[in-house]
Amino acid sequence: MAEKAISSAALTELESASGMTLAIMGGMSRWSFWAHVALRLRIALALLLGTIPAQAASQAVLYGWLVVDWGDAPGESVVALSLHTQEGEMVSLRLDDAQLGALPALRNRLVMVQGEWQGGAGLFAPADGGEFLATSIQPFSGGEQTFSLSAGAPLESDATTDVLGSKPWVTLLCKFSDVAAEPKPASYFQGMYSSSYPGLDHYWREQSYDLANIAGSASVARWYALPQPRSYYVYNMDSDPELEFDRTRAINDCTAATNPDVYFPSFIGINMMFNADLDGYAWGGSRYLTLDGVTRLWNVTWEPPWGYSDLHVIAHEMGHGFGLPHSAWNPAVVYDNRWDVMSDGWTDCNNSRNPTYGCLPQSTIAYHKDRLGWIGSRQVVVSPGALATITLEQLDLPQGGNPLMVRIPIGGSPTNFYTLEARRKVGYDVKLPGQGVIIHKVDTNQSIPALLVDADNNGNTGDAGAVWTPGEIFSDNVNGIQVRVDGSTATGYTVSVSNQAGAIPNPQLTKKLYLALLRTP
Ligand SMILES: [Zn+2]
Incomplete structure (x- = not known):
């Protein structure tokens, strides 16, 4: 047979x-x-x-x-x-x-x-x-053409990753039916969206150089009871012994409970605040929903109380809502890049706290900003065969029009490249562990595309190994790439970059020479 x-x-x-x-x-x-x-x-x-x-x-x-x-x-x-x-x-x-x-x-x-x-x-x-x-x-x-969509289903698949213009979010406050606590008042959540420092509208405007904002974001005015106890939303959904959070049940019931007071099509994102722990995680992503007669994609976060008591957590989850992945030094650790709100938001909290909103976010990295369409032409690409000297402007609160990012394609690849960015302790970056030129190695085909380059590979991304300062050279001998920080300006750094164009002439005394092979193919 x-x-x-x-x-x-x-x-x-x-x-x-x-x-x-x-x-x-x-x-x-x-x-x-x-x-x-x-x-x-x-x-x-x-x-x-x-x-x-x-x-x-x-x-x-x-x-x-x-x-x-x-x-x-x-x-x-x-x-x-x-x-x-x-x-x-x-x-x-x-x-x-x-x-x-x-x-x-x-x-x-x-x-x-x-x-x-x-x-x-x-x-x-x-x-x-x-x-x-x-x-x-x-x-x-x-x-x-090849399959007919049921009525009301979303027709377009939006391939763009840009986040530009007005992006208002709505905050929903949802209580499990068996948990009475209301951890924060509604005024706290409304204030969280403020356009003044350190509100989230202020934060995202600063991140995007005013290319995006969340103006019009609003919180509901009170907590709403969910129809079911916590155990209906947090239960064992699979074969392992751990409990999972049923995000679909939660968003369906939380949007239904608040719908009489919310017109969802006015918002592109939904931040759901719950009054007890979920499955141990705070969540950020997206959902196709039909709300108030409109079927489309909404950016979505699901937050336990610890997720909204420190503002950097909400900023991180909204970053996921905007489509940002994590960055890292060690991709197995994930939360270890102190230069990115999309990685380690915790270690440097003592540098940037607010009495009401707790630990504040630092910026996200240049590669992530570029993904969202916020860098655009303010980057210099140093292609194979090129030798260039560039004055990099600080990534947060740039003054003047100098480039914000250098991209160095490895072997000319569009998906594998280094990025350089100037980070200084200004604006939200007052939280940073130091200042200087920061280098990431990016592979856009990885789930964590950007990995921080750390010369001493000691796992501490806040020490001198991760920061290139004037006189230091980064060298990837395998790929023929060299970066030298030549000097500093009032708000940035000058760098020389060679991409398969030989050694940078007149190299100064170096204290770091690092062969970068973070990820082998
Ligand atoms: Zn995350």
Whole structure:
């Protein structure tokens, strides 16, 4: 008996043969009952005849929008992937780390996912969505022609990562039905969005050089009770012994409870504040929702009380909401880059505290700002063969029009490059552990694209090893890249950069010479 490993093509044949739509979706409500029965019978027959190995029969192809949520706990980080199917179901995706790299580019995009259902669910999703082991995720273009979307489903897949213009958020205050506490008053949350220092509108304007703001952001005026106790939202959702936070239940009930007083289409983001711990994490990401008759993507955060008692945590989660990933020195540690609000917001809190809003955020790094469209032409690219001298302006509160970032493509690569940025203790960067030129090695195909370069590799990103000051040279001999900090200006540094153009002439005495090989291919 000839066995045939079932492939997506084979599935498509089966489906076409039974006169149905191309894709197997997360649910089956669109399918007519009889067509569904016909497919079931065909597959049962195929299994019976042995033309499909039973073990592989749960393979499937799903289409939907890829949703990426970042979970942050002290010392622990998770990235949760879900597929929002056109039926409105959220399917948890599991995939191996090697595939994570493609995800930043695919976040919020319409994708085709191949793989198999977990837990013996067979060809069809379990009613509650279930978990799907993905073997490949690819952008799905031209999807509008090949599968018809149900009414009201989001039609566009927005590929841009830019965050420009007015981006108002709404804060929802939601209480578990069995927890009475109201940890902070509504006025605290309204004040958090202030346009004066250290409010979040002030912060994001400063980060974006006024290219983006969150003006119009607002908090609801009181806490709202959720219909269910905490145990309905925080429970064991999978096979491990730990409790998970059901972010879908939480956002559905929290938006429903507050909806009489909130017109959601006025906002691009939703910050949900809860009155007790969640699963140990604060979460930031996105969701496709239908609210007040509008179906689209909202940026979303889910915050436990510790998430809103220090402002840098909210800034970090909103950063995820805007699509920013983490940076790190050691990608296994994640929260160890003291130069980035998207990594270590805790270590330098004593440098920047507010009596009301606690530990304040430092800036995010130049690579992240560039991703959001905030650097643009204010960067210099030093391509292979070039030798350049550049005056870098401080990344926070720049004065005048000098460049904010240098990009050094490794071997001319568009996805692998070094970045240089000048960091000084001004504005929100008063929090920084020092000042000087900071170097990151970026691989845009990694889930943590930017890794801080630290000359002494001792794990302390706030010491002299991570900061290049006048007279110091960074050298990547393998790739023929050299950077020398020539001197300082009132608000920045001059640097010379050689990209495969030989040694920088007249090198000054160096106290650091570092061969950078943080990540081997
Ligand atoms: Zn995070």
